[in-house]
Amino acid sequence: MDAPPNEFQAQVYLIVSMIPPGRLMTYGGIAALIPPPPEMDIQAYAAIRARWAGYALARCPGELPWHRVVNAQGRVSKRPGHGPHVQRARLEEEGLQFDDRERLDLANRVWEPEETWLQANGLLTQS
DNA sequence: TCCTTGACTCAGA
DNA sequence: CTCTGAGCCAAGG
Numbered sequence: 001m002d003a004p005p006n007e008f009q010a011q012v013y014l015i016v017s018m019i020p021p022g023r024l025m026t027y028g029g030i031a032a033l034i035p036p037p038p039e040m041d042i043q044a045y046a047a048i049r050a051r052w053a054g055y056a057l058a059r060c061p062g063e064l065p066w067h068r069v070v071n072a073q074g075r076v077s078k079r080p081g082h083g084p085h086v087q088r089a090r091l092e093e094e095g096l097q098f099d100d101r102e103r104l105d106l107a108n109r110v111w112e113p114e115e116t117w118l119q120a121n122g123l124l125t126q127s
Numbered sequence: 128t129c130c131t132t133g134a135c136t137c138a139g140a
Numbered sequence: 141c142t143c144t145g146a147g148c149c150a151a152g153g
Contacts (some may be wrong), residue, residue, distance in 0.1 A: 047147035050135040
């Protein structure tokens with residue numbers, strides 16, 4: 001299950017809470033903004049951080065706009081509990097459209113936090 | 128203690 | 141385009 005450190009999880013929740021309606025972020029995109037835990041190998045971190053982001057969201061606080069986070073292919077990931085249709089419905093309510101292969105337009109809808117905000121919160125400004 | 132299970136991603140085949 | 145495997149501070153059965 002690759003349970004991430006609490007500090008990592010907290011930063012995932014902080015970033016997700018900032019995503020505006022109608023915009024998206026990917027698991028890997030979010031993880032790339034979070035500094036690696038001290039003592040952890042950079043390469044190892046890069047290989048596991050996206051999964052950590054997914055695991056953190058698997059048990060995220062209900063008030064977070066978790067539905068605005070999708071995978072690197074622009075698709076809604078399978079999850080335990082209710083199916084992906086709930087996430088899809090929420091995104092469509094915000095005006096996002098899925099193509100005939102269940103994909104979203106990442107090129108034009110992915111959102112990036114402001115650099116000043118990243119710096120103020122101890123996050124990385126370059127990935 | 129061993130084994131399985133993952134809200135991921137990328138490079139290869 | 142689809143399918144694998146490898147990457148790796150974990151828990152729960």
